[in-house]
Amino acid sequence: MIPTMRSLPAPHALSAHLADRYGLGFTGCTLLRSLVNDVYELTTGDARYVLKLYRHDGRDPDEIRWEAGLWAHLQTAGLQVPPVLLSDGEPVGLLETPEGPRPFIVSGFVEGTKPQPPFDDELYDAFGRQLAAFHDAADNYHSTYARRPAEIADRLHEPLEQILAVDRAEENLLRDLAAAVRNNLAEYSNTGICHGDVSLDNILLTKQGLLLLDFDLTAVGPRAADFAGVATTPYWDAFRTGYTTRRPVTDADLAAIPYLQIVGRIFNLRFHLVDKPLFRGTESRAEGWAADELGALRRAAGELL
Template sequence: MGRPLRSLPAPADVQALVVATYDLPASGVTLLRTLVNDVYRIDSAAGPRVLKIYRHGRAHADVAWEARLANHLADGGVPVVRAHPTAGTFDAPEGERAYLLWEWAPGALPGARIDDDVAAEFGRTVAALHATADAGGPPPPSRERDLPIAALHGVLEPADRQLLDLLAAALPERIAGAALDRGICHGDVSLDNVHVDGGRLVLYDLDRATVDYRAADLTGVATTPWWPAFLAGYRATRELADADLAALPWLRVRELIANLHFHLVDKPTFRGTDSIGEGWAERELSALRAAAGRLLA
């Protein structure tokens, strides 16, 4: 039998790795999450930390850049968790995997506490991230973002394939053909990646950060009831042109296509086809159909 597709490091091995790499005596290790990456809580006398072990295929250079970006943002006053400057690798059964030690994000997920005040602060925080990344952020690695149209053809019904093709054909003119603001983005702006800590919001989870259209960071928030408050907070801190706002529905289409590929093609390879029954793929597909109805009418 060949290599396994992925492995899950045991907490005892993670503890030894942390002690050896970071000289951090760990009193306990708890697996918090395993999906694309494996995330562990590290307890120590210095307080909790997080060790993220990235999926095989994520380059060490990308992870090291993520650490530099986080620390540049934090140095610039953006409330984002810092990373240890040392990113490491180890040989897993499936191949080399990179890892990085992070601060523990203070506070807690917003949950039901989201309101216009929190949303406005969220907008100001994301705007501050964009502005600070512009001000001498570390040069990002080159990362192409191709639409996985061919792979989705094999798992979609004919009618949905036709909608996908029509949307994909229109995307270049609606996005790449427009004069949109580009720069380093967080890559996954959502309430799942922010903690409320007193009167501030703390961002974390930068592993999808890259250079992109800045409005792409706003697509998820733009579908929520508190979008007006978020947008007002963002624009109070940093300019956002009307052309960027006009591109939001098309950037959302691009995001939905990428999400569909993850839930229908990528995730089943390591979670099994049962994962399709979780409902994520159907929700994204329904949103894509609705977008096609609006944008192609």
């Protein structure tokens, strides 16, 4: 058999396999999204569930157990988080696939809608409050399992070298920006569990309020990284107002944000130039995402260098 880099399990097979594991009569399974991980909706006669199937050779099962434990901890702290289903007391399963074992979690389905434009200050104020509630709860999370931290070296220097291995056109720009990050974040010390991907893509509007989703990138790291994306929007002031009803945004956080934005953009650029082409093909580099990140990095260089 030829080694497989990435398979896509058939929905009907997943439905039958997981029905036995969880003792639930799944009657349907639909693929919702396939990108870094694969996400399916499972249905019974009267309920809906979500299967999150992590890629092979990404996070190991204990890192996923850390994530599942965080979900449970956030629920205990009063945040709206979908419950993780257990099988024989275990939150994480392993699915044997052609490329190797892939961890997965099955959770409850939360009814809600994605925010749609036009956006407003009220939405972002609530978003800021929700992130602050997440940070408050995460500060008290402890686990017997380990999760790799979101260290600057891992999110900047390693991605930078991988980018340059496939495209050296902007080498001077990227190396100069990386040096600026090193010089300006050397003394930044406000670290904690960060969500890792704070954007409107990862919230739902529900009858119970705003729900924060998707903990793929959650790990201990520089706390201001969770402000970096929102700080580029016209709603940063409203978001910050909501956040500071519970927690401060310090002067050190504000000074770090432009440099953490560089880290985030280089990390994203690696995904679009290196990671995604492995399973979407090299044509995906022309979709515009990489060009957008490079354009933002050029603008950052004009402001910071």
